[in-house]
Structure formats: structure tokens, C-alpha cells
Amino acid sequence: MNYQTLRHNCPSWNNYIQHEFVQQLTAGTLAADSFRHYLIQDYLYLIHYTRVMALSVYKSDTLAQMRVGQSGINAMLDLEIGMYLDFCHQWGIPLADVEGAAESAVTIAYSRYILDAAMSGSLAELYAAIAPCLMGYGEIGKRIKDNGFITGNPYQPWIDVFSSDEFQAITAQNEAQIDLLLADASPAQADKFQRLFDTAARMEVNFWQQALDLS
Numbered sequence: 001m002n003y004q005t006l007r008h009n010c011p012s013w014n015n016y017i018q019h020e021f022v023q024q025l026t027a028g029t030l031a032a033d034s035f036r037h038y039l040i041q042d043y044l045y046l047i048h049y050t051r052v053m054a055l056s057v058y059k060s061d062t063l064a065q066m067r068v069g070q071s072g073i074n075a076m077l078d079l080e081i082g083m084y085l086d087f088c089h090q091w092g093i094p095l096a097d098v099e100g101a102a103e104s105a106v107t108i109a110y111s112r113y114i115l116d117a118a119m120s121g122s123l124a125e126l127y128a129a130i131a132p133c134l135m136g137y138g139e140i141g142k143r144i145k146d147n148g149f150i151t152g153n154p155y156q157p158w159i160d161v162f163s164s165d166e167f168q169a170i171t172a173q174n175e176a177q178i179d180l181l182l183a184d185a186s187p188a189q190a191d192k193f194q195r196l197f198d199t200a201a202r203m204e205v206n207f208w209q210q211a212l213d214l215s
Ligand SMILES: Cc1ncc(C[n+]2csc(CCO)c2C)c(N)n1
Pocket: 042, 045, 046, 049, 075, 076, 080, 132, 133, 134, 135, 137, 138, 204, 207
């Protein structure tokens, strides 16, 4: 089993990567309130994602695996979450509103799903569950870049992050890490990995959709 197999067999992958939210963001036509809704919910999601990274250290068998988790935690706490707070500021959302926002049902479902996979499963299961999250945004950024940026897109700063060479390099490292962990899966384990991956990808679709629906 490897990442490309998971991705290839996932029924909702294209809907995740090419979701209407992503298309409107790429075209610069996305409603500002949808983007704000996304930013707030993603900030809340990323806090739980950081907890999953912490569990990845706990579930590690080797120091090398622990260090991957450690650098994931550092990236979240030192960069990613701050970046989302900066975006919120730029889009006129007061900090108190971000921090005090209620988690939506979709955010709760997705974040607690990956937390449960992290708590109850192996390190490989944990990575299968977060692989759509880890890998999908890199693919989205690459697609947007390959198709050519439009001028004057208010969402370009977000697109720049995920289409950057740095982020593409991180995505490639993540794929190698996932492939190492999934390599020796039995058929039963491979089924479990695919189920975790497919569910998480389905939740990513719901995550975009909730921003369009403001739900
Ligand atoms: C719902 C949702 N899914 C995926 C990501 C992307 N993402 C979250 S953490 C992480 C790893 C650190 O770079 C990445 C790529 C997101 N922000 N929100």
C-alpha cells in the first residue's frame, strides 16, 4: 500500500480537490463571507490537528518518527496557526471572534474523527487518516499554479502559500513518510487505511461545502 494507491482508489478525491469552493477561490469569485467562515473553522480545526501531531509522537516506534511529529507540531504552532490568524486579521475578523467562535458540526466531525483514528490506531492508521489533509492542499496549490494564476485575485495570498515551492517540497516529504509507514500492510490493514483515507477525504468535501453554505 502507498499514498498514490489510497488517492487513486478514493471515491471523493476529485470532489475534494476540484470542489466548487476551490474553483471559486481560484477564479476570485468566492464570497468573502464564505472565506471568512472557512478561515475561522480552519483555525479551530488546526488546533485539533496539532493534537493529532502530538499523538503521532506518542505512537512512534523510532526517534526518526518522533522527529517528524515534532517538526509537524512546530510547524503548526510556530507558523500555520499564526498564518491563519493573520489571514483572519487581514479579512477583518477580530481575534476575539476567531477565538470565541463555535465549532461547526462539520469541524467537530472531521477533527474528532482524525483524533479518534490517532488515539485508537497505529501510527500508520493515524497517517492514513491525515493523508488527505497533509497531501490535498499541496495538490490543490499545484493545480492552481499549473492552470495559471489570474490577476487581482483577493485570495492569491492563500493560493501562494499552498502553491509555493517550499510547500510542494513539504508535500513530497510527507508522501515519502506516508509510503514508508504503509509499505508492509496486510490486505486487512490496507482496507483499514483506505477506509480512514476515504472518510477523511469525504470530510474535506464537507469542510469546503460548509463554507459555501455558511453552515
Ligand atoms: C480542513 C483542512 N484540511 C487540510 C488543511 C491543510 N493542512 C492542515 S495542517 C497541514 C500540515 C502542515 O502544513 C496542512 C497541509 C487545512 N488547513 N484544513
